[in-house]
Amino acid sequence: MTVRIGVVTFPGSLDDRDAQxxxxxxxxxPVALWHGAHDLxxxxxxxxxxxxxxxDYLRSGAxxxxxxxxxxxxxxxxxxxxxxxxxxGFQMLVEAHLxxxxxxxxxxxxxxxxxxKLTVTxxxxxxxxxxxxxxxxxxxxxNAEGGYVASEETLDRIEGEGLVAFxxxxxxxxxxxxxxxxLTNPAGNVVGLMPHPEHATEPGFxxxxxxxxxxxxxxxxxxxxxIAAVARAAx
Amino acid sequence: xxTIVVDVMPKSELLDPxxxxxxxxxxxxxxxxxxxxxxxxxxxxxxxxxxxxxxxAEARRVAEEVLSNSVIEDVVAxxxxxxxxxx
Numbered sequence: 001m002t003v004r005i006g007v008v009t010f011p012g013s014l015d016d017r018d019a020q021x022x023x024x025x026x027x028x029x030p031v032a033l034w035h036g037a038h039d040l041x042x043x044x045x046x047x048x049x050x051x052x053x054x055x056d057y058l059r060s061g062a063x064x065x066x067x068x069x070x071x072x073x074x075x076x077x078x079x080x081x082x083x084x085x086x087x088x089g090f091q092m093l094v095e096a097h098l099x100x101x102x103x104x105x106x107x108x109x110x111x112x113x114x115x116x117k118l119t120v121t122x123x124x125x126x127x128x129x130x131x132x133x134x135x136x137x138x139x140x141x142x143n144a145e146g147g148y149v150a151s152e153e154t155l156d157r158i159e160g161e162g163l164v165a166f167x168x169x170x171x172x173x174x175x176x177x178x179x180x181x182x183l184t185n186p187a188g189n190v191v192g193l194m195p196h197p198e199h200a201t202e203p204g205f206x207x208x209x210x211x212x213x214x215x216x217x218x219x220x221x222x223x224x225x226x227i228a229a230v231a232r233a234a235x
Numbered sequence: 236x237x238t239i240v241v242d243v244m245p246k247s248e249l250l251d252p253x254x255x256x257x258x259x260x261x262x263x264x265x266x267x268x269x270x271x272x273x274x275x276x277x278x279x280x281x282x283x284x285x286x287x288x289x290x291x292a293e294a295r296r297v298a299e300e301v302l303s304n305s306v307i308e309d310v311v312a313x314x315x316x317x318x319x320x321x322x
Binding site: 100 | 245249250252253255256301302304306307
């Protein structure tokens with residue numbers, strides 16, 4: 001069985017092709033989806049990619065969250081389909097209320113681009129099972145509106161329920177409360193994060209590691225995890 | 236033509252990086268009268284015809300559900316401007 005993973009292109013998406021490439025490298029078939037269609041093309045999982053959909057007008061991800069295809073994405077999420085939001089896709093997921101909280105401009109007001117250390121805090125989601133809890137990984141980060149915020153009450157709740165999937169480690173690059181870099185929903189099928197795992201899936205094009213320049217492939221387990229989750233659900 | 240004005244502000248307890256940047260510029264240029272700046276958004280919704288209670292209610296709904304994100308922002312005012320405002 002070849003797992004088919006859809007990648008939705010919105011006006012202003014930048015990393016849709018990179019996400020498709022990551023899906024292919026991980027061993028699944030990427031399927032290009034279009035924001036304006038009420039159709040998921042029969043895919044097994046969906047990625048909302050990074051970029052600046054609709055120029056980030058109104059709020060980052062806000063207008064994309066109202067796109068036609070998001071109706072189908074929300075339905076599929078409710079039925080347990082693995083959904084991954086990367087950067088702008090994470091912003092869409094919070095704007096669509098599939099994940100709690102919000103993302104605001106980085107506290108230092110600058111765009112940031114760095115190879116970011118993260119700790120995997122929840123390794124029991126559709127997108128993180130190929131990691132182990134507490135594992136430290138390096139994933140490229142690049143955003144201007146990555147400051148994660150939520151009320152104290154919400155923060156306590158999501159920490160208590162284990163919904164924090166990734167935490168910034170070493171450096172908090174954007175002022176995110178409680179160093180939150182990514183979240184999961186309670187069912188574990190919907191995951192969103194600001195860093196870009198699709199940029200760390202192919203030797204020669206990833207972050208530097210101690211072993212060699214640009215050899216980092218810590219993003220690959222996101223995609224292999226989802227492929228395994230789909231295969232397990234089908235079995 | 237009447238216009239409904241919606242004002243949205245970042246929540247007071249959250250950092251407003253844009254406002255902070257302006258505060259910093261004030262400090263650098265010797266403006267000392269203001270201790271803080273916060274930046275929000277003003278939306279102008281044009282209404283073709285009368286602003287009825289139903290239209291105003293719809294404006295309040297989109298203000299809460301689309302124009303603002305209640306996690307990070309508050310709708311601080313929804314008001315009618317223009318000549319043909321309903322009583």
